[in-house]
Amino acid sequence: MKTIRLMLLSLLALLGLTTTNSQAQNLTVGDIAFLLFDGDNGGGEGDDQFAFVALNNITAGTQIYFRDDEWTGSAFAGIGEGELLWTAPVGGVAAGTVVAFTTQNSLSVNVGNVTATIDVGINISGSGETVWAFQGTSNTPSTFLAAISSDTFADTISGTGLTVGTAYAVQLTGSIDHAQYSGPRSGESSFTNYASFIGNVTTYWTQASPSGVDLTANTTSFTTSAPSTSVTIDDVMIDEGDSGTQILTFTVSRTDNNGTFSVDYSTADSTANATEDYVVASGTLNFSASGNLTETIDITINGDTDIETDEVFFVNLGNLTNTVGTATLTDAQGDGVIATDDFASSITPTNDLSFTVKGNITMPSGAEITAFDPASQRLFVPPMSGCKWLTWAMPVRRHLSPPGT
Numbered sequence: 501m502k503t504i505r506l507m508l509l510s511l512l513a514l515l516g517l518t519t520t521n522s523q524a525q526n527l528t529v530g531d532i533a534f535l536l537f538d539g540d541n542g543g544g545e546g547d548d549q550f551a552f553v554a555l556n557n558i559t560a561g562t563q564i565y566f567r568d569d570e571w572t573g574s575a576f577a578g579i580g581e582g583e584l585l586w587t588a589p590v591g592g593v594a595a596g597t598v599v600a601f602t603t604q605n606s607l608s609v610n611v612g613n614v615t616a617t618i619d620v621g622i623n624i625s626g627s628g629e630t631v632w633a634f635q636g637t638s639n640t641p642s643t644f645l646a647a648i649s650s651d652t653f654a655d656t657i658s659g660t661g662l663t664v665g666t667a668y669a670v671q672l673t674g675s676i677d678h679a680q681y682s683g684p685r686s687g688e689s690s691f692t693n694y695a696s697f698i699g700n701v702t703t704y705w706t707q708a709s710p711s712g713v714d715l716t717a718n719t720t721s722f723t724t725s726a727p728s729t730s731v732t733i734d735d736v737m738i739d740e741g742d743s744g745t746q747i748l749t750f751t752v753s754r755t756d757n758n759g760t761f762s763v764d765y766s767t768a769d770s771t772a773n774a775t776e777d778y779v780v781a782s783g784t785l786n787f788s789a790s791g792n793l794t795e796t797i798d799i800t801i802n803g804d805t806d807i808e809t810d811e812v813f814f815v816n817l818g819n820l821t822n823t824v825g826t827a828t829l830t831d832a833q834g835d836g837v838i839a840t841d842d843f844a845s846s847i848t849p850t851n852d853l854s855f856t857v858k859g860n861i862t863m864p865s866g867a868e869i870t871a872f873d874p875a876s877q878r879l880f881v882p883p884m885s886g887c888k889w890l891t892w893a894m895p896v897r898r899h900l901s902p903p904g905t
Contacts (some may be wrong), residue, residue, distance in 0.1 A: 524561035741803030759825020772811035
């Protein structure tokens with residue numbers, strides 16, 4: 501008999517199997533979070549419940565202990581209360597899955613397998629009760645994963661690495677008998693984003709104290725939505741030039757390269773005119789998964805010597821078609837500014853404006869009248885003590901030149 505047993509053990513070793521139930525994955529804080537605490541469902545101990553959500557994938561065979569004993573800061577106070585051992589099923593547990601337990605006489609779980617390692621299960625109370633989730637061995641945690649307390653963690657949480665008031669140490673208030681997460685389970689881009697909702701007990705949990713209330717575990721899975729890729733086009737400017745052509749380049753950008761899509765573009769007039777100021781253009785840009793974050797559009801600009809202001813035309817994006825992922829246009833119009841470099845000439849006089857004093861009239865001090873006589877072409881400019889009349893002449897125009905010269 502001993503020989504047969506040794507042969508079986510040798511065969512198991514050759515196949516890479518083991519007779520011990522080992523952990524397939526070492527979990528950490530952030531991998532799971534409690535969603536349900538039910539200390540008196542229907543008034544019977546056998547219907548006590550709790551549940552957690554997997555915020556990351558859990559591989560097959562991974563084990564987690566659940567215990568409702570008091571924690572002293574370095575060890576559990578004793579073995580007078582219950583402890584359960586849960587094992588992830590073949591195929592593992594996908595992130596977002598809700599795992600719900602009923603305890604005591606009707607010990608069961610909806611995903612994986614559960615056994616009682618101490619007592620016959622966990623008898624959850626609404627008064628000063630804490631349920632712990634950890635890895636390690638029975639009665640000896642090596643890593644705490646999460647906790648939930650019915651009354652502000654009556655026992656200490658030091659030495660666990662958990663932070664009260666977060667999704668990983670849910671703190672109920674007022675000796676709660678029944679509490680369940682009632683917040684969002686969809687719409688977030690990652691499962692860990694739900695932690696902020698789960699940790700907000702005041703807003704996203706339903707809590708009640710009376711016994712004898714039937715509470716049904718909500719096992720609806722959490723889901724994620726891929727974040728939408730934002731697609732934009734920039735605004736650009738170029739000097740016009742007096743002749744020939746130049747290229748004005750627009751850049752179309754996306755915020756990530758997770759998806760595949762195409763987007764059409766076409767030019768449109770504003771104050772600039774097609775064919776005169778620029779060459780009409782249209783086409784399609786293609787973005788591929790893991791490809792470039794940007795693509796460019798080249799527009800030909802025509803130079804001229806016309807005296808004019810800056811001119812503008814548009815490059816419009818449209819007809820975005822997604823093949824993989826979700827991309828949206830958040831800036832679908834690029835402004836193209838053609839900056840003028842041709843200016844009107846200005847007049848430069850040969851000398852300063854000159855005046856000749858033709859007469860003087862004495863006036864009482866304080867009088868002041870300024871007048872121009874178009875018939876005589878005289879300008880009367882009285883100072884405080886008299887009046888002078890002047891003849892004046894425009895300076896001779898010398899030549900034309902651009903401003904600033």
